[in-house]
Amino acid sequence: MTEFQPRPGQSVAGYDVTARAGTDYYAVFADLPAADREAWDRAKAYIDEVGTRMQQAWDAAEYPLDLAMRAGELDLFNDGIDHPALTRFSPLAAGLVNMEISRGDGSLGTVLAVQGGLALRTLALFGSDQQQERWLVPVARGRVAASFALTEPDHGSDSVSLETTARRDGDEWVLDGAKKWIGNGASGGITLVWARVEAPGDEFHGAVRCFLVAQDAPGYTGTVIAGKASLRGIHQAHIALDGVRVAADAVLPGTRSFKDASTVLYSTRSGVAWSALGHATACYEAALAYAQQRIQFGKPLARFQMVQERLAQMLEELTAMQLYCRWMADLEERGELRPTQASLAKYHNTRAARRIAAVARDLLGGNGILLENGVMQHMADIEAIHTYEGTESVQALLIGRDITGMSAFA
DSSP states (O other): OOOOOBTTTTSSSOOOOOOOOOOOTTOTTTOOOOHHHHHHHHHHHHHHHHHHHHHHHHHHHHHHHHHHHHHHHOOOOOOOOOOTTSOOOOOHHHHHHHHHHHHHHHOOOHHHHIIIIIHHHHHHHOOOOHHHHHHHHHHHTTTEHHHHHHHHBBBBGGGGGGGOEEETTTTTEEEEEEEEEEEEETTTSSEEEEEEOOOTTTTTTTOOEEEEEEETTEEEEEEEOOOOSSSSSSSSEEEEEEEEEEGGGGGTTOSSSSSHHHHHHHHHHHHHHHHHHHHHHHHHHHHHHHHHHOEETEGGGSSHEEEEEEEEHHHHHHOOOOOOHHHHHHHHHHTOOOHHHHHHHHHHHHHHHHHHHHHHHHTGGGGGGOOGGSSHHHHHHHHHHHTTTTTHHHHHHHHHHHHOOOOOOO
């Protein structure tokens, strides 16, 4: 590669703003147990290994499934799930892995949420012994791509009203309906489909249950959603289920109502708070590095009062995000974390991450829109995590109901 030669009007070839800076102003993560730090270090090594290709994939809107499933080979898909067949991460270790992977690439952070937080957790909590024996370790180790199909084109925030149906026909279930925004839903693996049972006379008639469906089953069509401006390095699918037949034992026996789907979603909301922290950390550290390297009016941007104030504001919010996550993990470890506390952490952290990303983008000026500097990609990806696992409005209503004792849901 030709060595850069400075010339009039261009003194540097580019800026080194994507390296880790280890920001931890309040030493929130200074006292980590060795096992938690080892898991975090493994996530760092994973990102260092795959980061360049993932940035290229994001730019091209391609999904390198081999890189995504590499996380399973490194045993990073466990999301604090407690099961004898799985390597257990503490809530803190699971959060740090989520944070680090999201700091490196938001699409991979979503892979972690889908493969581990949603699909693997559903199997571990609700699957039969036979389903777990066949699928649990292959999903955990990235040998089988897995997806979680709850959201429908007409039902997002009101997914409790889902319309996909499962009816009995002899020794089989027949599934009909549509799902949307399903990560890994067109990746050739398995899909955990939530559907409403239509079986008059059956004890579960009208209940929402989960069914394990192979993606090569006749009648299953997963179409990759094109035109995304966020999370471009993972494929999400629009799924059509047209008379998909599965065996009677395809139902996960532990799923008996929509509350079981909610149990999974509550668990992953804390993961979204950690993911937002990862994105925000990348943006803040890029802004700090750029301010120290960029020369304007004869001095580094970091020497300007306005820039220092912005950096201080960003650090204030970032430190609050870290404190939310650490205390949330401690509560979860003690078995004391309530669902609405996880909602509050998601509510705060995704909103704060948006603000930090916006300030970082502005501080980098025109260079802020270049993918090579990271901030614009994180800014776009934050928009997705701000919405999924419950929108800002839904989180606010859940918290509001908890603190007032009155429901404002329509």
